[in-house]
Amino acid sequence: MLDMRYRNIGISIFVLTALAARCLAAQTTDVIGALIDAAAPGSTITVPAGVYQGHLRITKGVVLDGHGAVTIDGGGEGTVVELLAPNTTLRGFTISGSGAGVDREPAGIRAETGPVVIEDNVVDDVLFGIDLRTAPDSIVRNNLVTSKHLEAGRRGDGIRLWWSHNCTIEDNSVHRSRDMVFWYSEGLHIRGNHVTDSRYGLHFMYSHDTTLEHNTLDGNSVGIYLMYSNRITVQDNVLVRNRGASGYGLGLKDCDDIVVRNNAMLANRVGIYIDNSPSSVDSNGLVEHNAVQYNEIGFLATPNTHNNDLTENAFIENEQQVAVHGKGDLAQNHFARDGRGNFWSDYAGFDLQGDGIGDLPYESRNLFESLLATDPNLRIFVNSPAQQAVEFAGRALPQLQPNPSFTDPSPLVQRPVSLAAGTSSRFNAAMGFVSLILLCVAGAGLWLGAERGLRRKEALS
Amino acid sequence: MSATATVSTPTGLAPSVPTAILAIARRELRDALSSKWFAMFTIAFAGLAIALSFLSLAGAGSSGFAGFGRTTAGLLNLIMLLVPLLALTAGAGSIAGERERGTLLYLLAQPISRSEVVIGKFLGLSGAICASLLLGFGLSACVLTWRAGGVGVGAFVALVALTCLLAMSMLAIGLLISVRSRKTSVATGLALCVWLALVFLSDLGLMAGTILFKLRVQEVFALAVLNPLQAFKMGVIMQMNASLDVLGPAGMYASRTFGDHLAWMLPGVVGVWGAMAMVIAMVLFARRVSV
Numbered sequence: 001m002l003d004m005r006y007r008n009i010g011i012s013i014f015v016l017t018a019l020a021a022r023c024l025a026a027q028t029t030d031v032i033g034a035l036i037d038a039a040a041p042g043s044t045i046t047v048p049a050g051v052y053q054g055h056l057r058i059t060k061g062v063v064l065d066g067h068g069a070v071t072i073d074g075g076g077e078g079t080v081v082e083l084l085a086p087n088t089t090l091r092g093f094t095i096s097g098s099g100a101g102v103d104r105e106p107a108g109i110r111a112e113t114g115p116v117v118i119e120d121n122v123v124d125d126v127l128f129g130i131d132l133r134t135a136p137d138s139i140v141r142n143n144l145v146t147s148k149h150l151e152a153g154r155r156g157d158g159i160r161l162w163w164s165h166n167c168t169i170e171d172n173s174v175h176r177s178r179d180m181v182f183w184y185s186e187g188l189h190i191r192g193n194h195v196t197d198s199r200y201g202l203h204f205m206y207s208h209d210t211t212l213e214h215n216t217l218d219g220n221s222v223g224i225y226l227m228y229s230n231r232i233t234v235q236d237n238v239l240v241r242n243r244g245a246s247g248y249g250l251g252l253k254d255c256d257d258i259v260v261r262n263n264a265m266l267a268n269r270v271g272i273y274i275d276n277s278p279s280s281v282d283s284n285g286l287v288e289h290n291a292v293q294y295n296e297i298g299f300l301a302t303p304n305t306h307n308n309d310l311t312e313n314a315f316i317e318n319e320q321q322v323a324v325h326g327k328g329d330l331a332q333n334h335f336a337r338d339g340r341g342n343f344w345s346d347y348a349g350f351d352l353q354g355d356g357i358g359d360l361p362y363e364s365r366n367l368f369e370s371l372l373a374t375d376p377n378l379r380i381f382v383n384s385p386a387q388q389a390v391e392f393a394g395r396a397l398p399q400l401q402p403n404p405s406f407t408d409p410s411p412l413v414q415r416p417v418s419l420a421a422g423t424s425s426r427f428n429a430a431m432g433f434v435s436l437i438l439l440c441v442a443g444a445g446l447w448l449g450a451e452r453g454l455r456r457k458e459a460l461s
Numbered sequence: 462m463s464a465t466a467t468v469s470t471p472t473g474l475a476p477s478v479p480t481a482i483l484a485i486a487r488r489e490l491r492d493a494l495s496s497k498w499f500a501m502f503t504i505a506f507a508g509l510a511i512a513l514s515f516l517s518l519a520g521a522g523s524s525g526f527a528g529f530g531r532t533t534a535g536l537l538n539l540i541m542l543l544v545p546l547l548a549l550t551a552g553a554g555s556i557a558g559e560r561e562r563g564t565l566l567y568l569l570a571q572p573i574s575r576s577e578v579v580i581g582k583f584l585g586l587s588g589a590i591c592a593s594l595l596l597g598f599g600l601s602a603c604v605l606t607w608r609a610g611g612v613g614v615g616a617f618v619a620l621v622a623l624t625c626l627l628a629m630s631m632l633a634i635g636l637l638i639s640v641r642s643r644k645t646s647v648a649t650g651l652a653l654c655v656w657l658a659l660v661f662l663s664d665l666g667l668m669a670g671t672i673l674f675k676l677r678v679q680e681v682f683a684l685a686v687l688n689p690l691q692a693f694k695m696g697v698i699m700q701m702n703a704s705l706d707v708l709g710p711a712g713m714y715a716s717r718t719f720g721d722h723l724a725w726m727l728p729g730v731v732g733v734w735g736a737m738a739m740v741i742a743m744v745l746f747a748r749r750v751s752v
Binding site for chain 2: 372375385438439442
């Protein structure tokens with residue numbers, strides 16, 4: 001009883017202190033620490049609005065709510081907020097100013113136990129963003145994470161999970177960070193995240209049984225890279241402009257039983273890259289219903305790659321539709337299943353029966369592409385008449401024709417409809433203006449010549 | 462080209478330098494526009510450019526994403542084939558043609574210098590070729606206006622400007638051939654050889670060299686960019702993508718090394734070719750003892 005009263009008095013005093021401190025500039029996180037100390041486990045604490053300097057260690061399972069009006073500034077040292085008790089919720093904070101040295105991996109928010117909920121926070125100017133170490137069953141939702149202004153390899157990871165199973169990571173935005181990376185974490189749900197200007201958008205290391213869906217990876221070095229991770233479903237993701245040195249939209253390395261479905265890979269250096277996946281003899285990979293468009297290479301795989309089924313994908317206007325990474329072919333993979341292959345924008349066959357399946361197989365015997373496999377430096381000659389000349393020579397002279405690296409026995413003649421992400425066929429007024437100017441100038445030039453010609457004729461007659 | 466025209470200058474007065482150049486330029490423009498070869502080129506270029514913009518609109522149907530796909534590359538290929546062909550042959554035919562018909566003698570009898578003749582012819586033919594290109598691009602832009610919401614106007618304008626620069630550069634090389642040639646047929650033949658060399662042979666040779674001698678990435682880039690057509694192509698890609706990374710390792714090397722400087726370096730290569738050809742043409746023409 002007495003304790004209770006003291007506690008209530010204590011809370012009142014602290015709240016008053018907090019309110020008073022709000023008016024002062026030098027307000028520290030000790031204020032929040034005292035609020036937590038005073039609260040019962042499981043209670044909800046609304047932290048008064050304001051800026052708090054220093055670091056916060058949460059050692060009691062409480063719900064901390066900043067309502068979007070609380071900033072915690074670590075002052076450029078160490079990890080800013082640490083969640084050290086299970087059943088802690090951190091919501092609606094702005095957290096900034098972690099340390100920058102990599103030796104201790106300072107983070108904006110670090111959880112060392114689970115489950116915890118981290119949601120609606122803005123994490124800014126930190127090395128690592130949100131770091132979950134052995135924090136299973138946690139939820140990281142709707143956070144906005146931005147790293148420090150460093151070169152990509154020197155930044156920390158925007159969101160990192162280490163040995164944290166069954167977590168849900170959804171609707172987070174990560175900009176200018178290193179990776180959103182998952183180590184040894186199984187049974188994750190990764191939905192609706194948006195990663196831009198980072199190194200690897202979503203990166204999996206030894207993390208199995210996970211679903212990645214509706215994520216957008218735009219302008220990273222690599223979109224999604226799965227390594228040594230099995231039984232993963234990648235669906236409905238948009239992978240755009242991932243154009244780093246390797247520049248894969250989706251990369252798979254030594255992964256078993258992967259399903260890649262309904263994704264859009266647009267304008268990456270390589271749409272889909274497979275390096276020895278599946279790696280086990282008895283497992284399979286499935287790539288279906290994806291739109292692979294405008295990439296330099298649509299589908300790239302190492303020659304040892306086998307047991308992948310590619311069906312009903314649309315390969316549209318990739319500079320190179322399919323390529324082998326090294327010497328060899330892709331004969332151990334199937335480019336059709338149940339008599340249905342893929343749609344190829346450069347397919348030049350026909351469909352006599354009208355059953356939607358081309359009567360001639362699709363295979364690439366492009367001489368220029370086979371030269372590219374010999375020496376990638378030759379890519380500098382793409383989009384030039386010389387490239388066309390080489391390709392023509394390859395078609396015209398059978399002895400120059402390379403062997404096909406793969407064959408799609410039943411290519412689709414119609415593009416699968418499920419994909420298309422809406423068209424933007426709107427009126428372009430600026431282009432109209434340009435058109436008008438160009439035509440006017442051209443017209444003036446022509447008139448100048450024609451008028452003089454007319455006068456000459458008059459003079460002659 | 463009609464040979465009966467004379468330079469119209471105010472009677473009794475020696476023309477000032479710009480007046481003389483302009484008079485020749487106007488005559489050249491008029492002659493070029495009335496030639497059938499020129500009309501054919503204009504129609505062909507406009508037709509193909511319109512067709513290609515329709516095609517690229519169809520290609521960009523899904524997600525309205527205008528990537529640098531095969532269809533967009535088509536327009537570049539078309540320009541790199543046709544524009545040098547027209548500009549080189551037009552330039553090659555101009556002075557050699559007048560020489561063959563004997564009208565060059567009358568032209569040089571006017572109170573104007575030989576350099577003014579070359580500059581005048583260059584300006585006139587540039588005007589004609591650029592007008593023809595602008596017509597094609599203008600109609601193509603008309604098609605794009607109608608539906609291509611996502612197409613960048615800046616990149617398109619850059620493409621037009623670079624194409625005109627390429628045409629003028631090739632025209633200068635054509636004039637250089639023309640200055641030295643006695644007959645139109647020889648000049649046209651030479652122009653076709655140069656066209657073949659620039660468009661196909663140099664690139665194919667460099668491709669073979671890259672494979673045979675295992676050229677390093679900086680060597681491949683340096684040798685490729687010496688070709689004004691490749692420089693033009695890279696210049697256009699630079700304007701569209703702000704980087705040459707679509708061109709593989711050599712392109713990435715260039716972007717990494719030169720960065721934004723590429724935006725002026727690449728058109729610079731094209732321009733230097735033209736300027737050098739122009740200077741040499743004027744010097745050679747001025748030094749000629751006969752017409």
